Amino acid sequence: MSGEIREAAAVRDGEPSLALDVKKVREDFPILKMRIHGKPLVYLDNAASTQKPYAVIDAYNVFYSGCYSNIHRGVYHLSETATKAYEDAREKARAFIGARGIEETIFVSGTTEGINLVAQTYGREKIGKGDEVLVTWMEHHSNIVPWQMICEEKGAVLRAVPIDDRGDLVMDELEKMLGPRTRIVAVTHVSNALGTVNPVKEIVRLAHRRGIPVLIDGAQAVAHMRVDVRDLDCDFYVFSGHKLFGPTGIGILYGKKELLESMPPYQGGGDMIRSVTFEKTTYNAPPYRFEAGTPNIAGAISLGAAIDYVAALGFDAIAEHESAIQAHAAEVLSSIPGLRLVGDARTRIGVFSFVMEGIHPHDIGTILDREGIAVRTGHHCAQPAVDRFGVPATARASFAVYNTREEVDALASGLLKVREVLL
Amino acid sequence: MSDLRDLYQEVILDHGRNPRNFGKLESANRRAEGYNPLCGDRFTIYLFVDEGIVRDIRFEGSGCAIALASASMMSEDLKGRSEKDAEKRFGQFHALLTGDPSDREGAADPALGKLAVFSGVREFPVRVKCATLPWHAFEAALKEERETATTE
Numbered sequence: 336m337s338g339e340i341r342e343a344a345a346v347r348d349g350e351p352s353l354a355l356d357v358k359k360v361r362e363d364f365p366i367l368k369m370r371i372h373g374k375p376l377v378y379l380d381n382a383a384s385t386q387k388p389y390a391v392i393d394a395y396n397v398f399y400s401g402c403y404s405n406i407h408r409g410v411y412h413l414s415e416t417a418t419k420a421y422e423d424a425r426e427k428a429r430a431f432i433g434a435r436g437i438e439e440t441i442f443v444s445g446t447t448e449g450i451n452l453v454a455q456t457y458g459r460e461k462i463g464k465g466d467e468v469l470v471t472w473m474e475h476h477s478n479i480v481p482w483q484m485i486c487e488e489k490g491a492v493l494r495a496v497p498i499d500d501r502g503d504l505v506m507d508e509l510e511k512m513l514g515p516r517t518r519i520v521a522v523t524h525v526s527n528a529l530g531t532v533n534p535v536k537e538i539v540r541l542a543h544r545r546g547i548p549v550l551i552d553g554a555q556a557v558a559h560m561r562v563d564v565r566d567l568d569c570d571f572y573v574f575s576g577h578k579l580f581g582p583t584g585i586g587i588l589y590g591k592k593e594l595l596e597s598m599p600p601y602q603g604g605g606d607m608i609r610s611v612t613f614e615k616t617t618y619n620a621p622p623y624r625f626e627a628g629t630p631n632i633a634g635a636i637s638l639g640a641a642i643d644y645v646a647a648l649g650f651d652a653i654a655e656h657e658s659a660i661q662a663h664a665a666e667v668l669s670s671i672p673g674l675r676l677v678g679d680a681r682t683r684i685g686v687f688s689f690v691m692e693g694i695h696p697h698d699i700g701t702i703l704d705r706e707g708i709a710v711r712t713g714h715h716c717a718q719p720a721v722d723r724f725g726v727p728a729t730a731r732a733s734f735a736v737y738n739t740r741e742e743v744d745a746l747a748s749g750l751l752k753v754r755e756v757l758l
Numbered sequence: 759m760s761d762l763r764d765l766y767q768e769v770i771l772d773h774g775r776n777p778r779n780f781g782k783l784e785s786a787n788r789r790a791e792g793y794n795p796l797c798g799d800r801f802t803i804y805l806f807v808d809e810g811i812v813r814d815i816r817f818e819g820s821g822c823a824i825a826l827a828s829a830s831m832m833s834e835d836l837k838g839r840s841e842k843d844a845e846k847r848f849g850q851f852h853a854l855l856t857g858d859p860s861d862r863e864g865a866a867d868p869a870l871g872k873l874a875v876f877s878g879v880r881e882f883p884v885r886v887k888c889a890t891l892p893w894h895a896f897e898a899a900l901k902e903e904r905e906t907a908t909t910e
């Protein structure tokens with residue numbers, strides 16, 4: 336697979352860009368050949384989850400059929416192979432986000448678990464009565480509720496940075512809201528409802544000036560842009576494998592070593608201990624301290640394969656292709672009569688939320704589905720963000736590296752069809 | 759396209775665009791809310807029930823074309839019915855929506871009258887909840903349940 340992609344790039348040698356051959360990329364994803372209601376599948380729900388390339392599907396298959404066993408346990412050959420594959424995947428994830436060491440790279444089940452882990456360990460120790468946690472109006476529920484829970488328990492206050500009419504964070508307000516009682520800032524890198532790319536590096540700088548740590552929810556970022564946690568200087572960074580062409584049930588929590596070392600465990604069990612007696616248990620060092628029990632071994636290994644896949648495509652090529660698709664989508668959507676984009680941030684990615692005059696998003700979703708087009712409708716688990724724009728729900732088309740111009744055009748004809756059926 | 763036309767029949771679109779009995783009922787002696795957490799659709803049903811008869815019914819809220827039309831047509835259908843009869847209507851309506859899609863003609867109970875236009879919903883299982891939401895809220899109002907009725 337990766338050989339083919341390099342070849343595709345090589346063929347274009349001499350051209351100014353290393354343009355991505357989207358046809359070739361699509362061949363890597365078996366599901367994209369599917370037909371829905373007799374029409375070719377146009378999958379535009381990539382913000383919810385991405386499809387899987389053969390590389391990932393095969394990694395799963397190979398692991399379960401050829402080298403499966405539990406890890407960190409046996410002295411026998413199979414267990415050694417499985418352990419090595421699992422730890423190799425950790426190393427790939429480390430390199431992918433630029434963490435200093437594997438002790439900073441924890442396998443979790445996904446973004447949601449990663450944020451809960453930080454809230455329940457770091458948060459539980461550091462947040463007290465009258466303290467504040469700062470989130471934003473555009474967070475996914477998974478970066479709101481875990482903080483709400485710990486705030487409620489501790490008598491702390493959850494505060495939210497407002498967003499403006501375009502869907503950008505109001506940075507002046509953010510700066511003002513960073514106070515002496517702020518214990519942590521938890522902010523999304525990219526909004527799943529609005530497509531906004533937040534200035535996270537600047538947010539980290541502002542927070543650190545006041546000694547406040549920052550957690551970044553990278554769920555929507557990692558498939559679209561190179562992330563370097565050292566450059567961002569964030570304290571925690573979390574993402575899910577399934578939004579990065581990997582399997583469900585696996586994700587990464589990055590944390591700075593000094594912080595992780597000072598944090599209590601999340602769950603108790605096997606693998607996270609050094610020694611256990613009934614009187615006292617001593618805990619293992621990070622990352623293992625935070626990985627109690629048998630982990631999602633196959634998921635981790637296949638996430639490694641997904642990371643290899645994305646690395647072979649290269650973020651320069653991905654970004655170039657996606658920004659062309661995004662520009663085309665912005666143009667085409669604004670040409671649909673009665674359509675209003677919800678969120679028009681100055682820096683954004685190809686996640687477009689919209690409403691149509693006189694038409695409920697649910698009805699848009701049903702009619703597009705009959706055209707083979709998969710979009711999400713609803714509040715996208717970011718109810719405050721959608722509420723902010725005075726609508727109960729939106730329809731959302733979100734793009735990934737395998738989407739084409741033709742699919743954008745199919746969306747446009749689908750939306751005209753929606754008007755034809757309903758108006 | 760043909761099953762889309764089955765779903766979005768002219769009558770349904772008309773009720774969706776111009777819902778009947780829309781607005782608050784000042785004389786209501788029972789009310790309940792219906793909420794679909796999946797899509798945020800929310801309706802309040804107001805009833806005036808007297809001697810076991812639904813004398814008046816109005817509703818407020820927002821939702822998709824199917825939910826709005828369902829609320830509108832339900833309000834027309836139930837006005838003047840006894841509580842017992844109204845409950846029975848919900849049962850018949852529910853059976854219409856969840857029947858076997860291949861058995862289109864067969865299952866449309868002639869007693870359903872105008873409500874039979876919702877038979878196309880059967881082909882769209884994820885939309886069944888849209889059509890039943892107002893009815894769940896109605897049922898809750900009849901029972902004077904304090905809690906918001908949800909489709910979950």
Ligand SMILES: Cc1ncc(COP(=O)(O)O)c(C=O)c1O
Pocket residue numbers: 382383445446447448475477478523525526527552554555575716
């Ligand atoms: C911005 C954002 N944060 C968090 C999540 C939660 O991710 P997961 O459900 O994989 O834990 C999502 C997924 O929808 C998301 O878009």
